[in-house]
């Protein structure tokens with residue numbers, strides 16, 4: 001069980017961002033991508049998901065094309081993607097049904113203390129409340145592979161600590177791939193750190 005990226009290259013007009021990235025993510029563990037602003041973290045995630053054009057010789061989960069394995073993977077890039085007219089509960093129920101999850105919605109709402117606002121329209125949420133909703137969606141999905149872009153953005157210190165405990169626990173049985181600008185908080189829990197320099201992705205395993 002692996003997520004394999006084979007010779008991934010991403011270019012935008014006049015700019016190559018990722019060059020010839022080949023890597024195998026195992027089905028367990030916490031992978032942290034650390035790199036300065038604008039170096040290509042989000043680009044890698046989008047390319048893995050097929051949300052942007054790339055050249056590659058295959059992106060697979062368990063040796064099958066990722067496009068046929070969507071229920072094994074969860075990625076929701078940013079709370080900016082939320083439809084502000086919907087409620088948090090709408091999103092949680094949607095994810096539960098689409099990912100055929102057995103995780104009770106109520107347990108995740110309680111875990112993140114979202115009872116007071118989960119039924120309200122997202123337009124009434126603070127930044128941190130939106131981020132908690134986004135994290136709750138990952139927990140509900142219960143997907144084997146989770147790609148989380150800047151997952152602790154907008155969270156207060158206690159919530160970031162709680163998130164780290166949860167990620168650490170989930171990484172015992174799932175593959176968590178994340179990037180963060182609070183890297184010092186995640187680094188102690190990361191099994192592998194990937195960095196991007198001059199379009200090359202380098203792993204701490206190498």
Ligand SMILES: Nc1ncnc2c1ncn2[C@@H]1O[C@H](COP(=O)(O)OP(=O)(O)OP(=O)(O)O)[C@@H](O)[C@H]1O
Nearest residue numbers: 012013015017035036037038039040041042043044
């Ligand atoms: N759609 C696009 N068209 C042109 N250039 C793009 C596009 N998307 C990203 N880029 C460029 O690709 C580079 C990498 O962007 P990316 O968003 O992947 O960086 P990042 O490492 O996630 O940054 P940050 O830490 O700021 O979130 C940047 O130079 C950016 O300007």
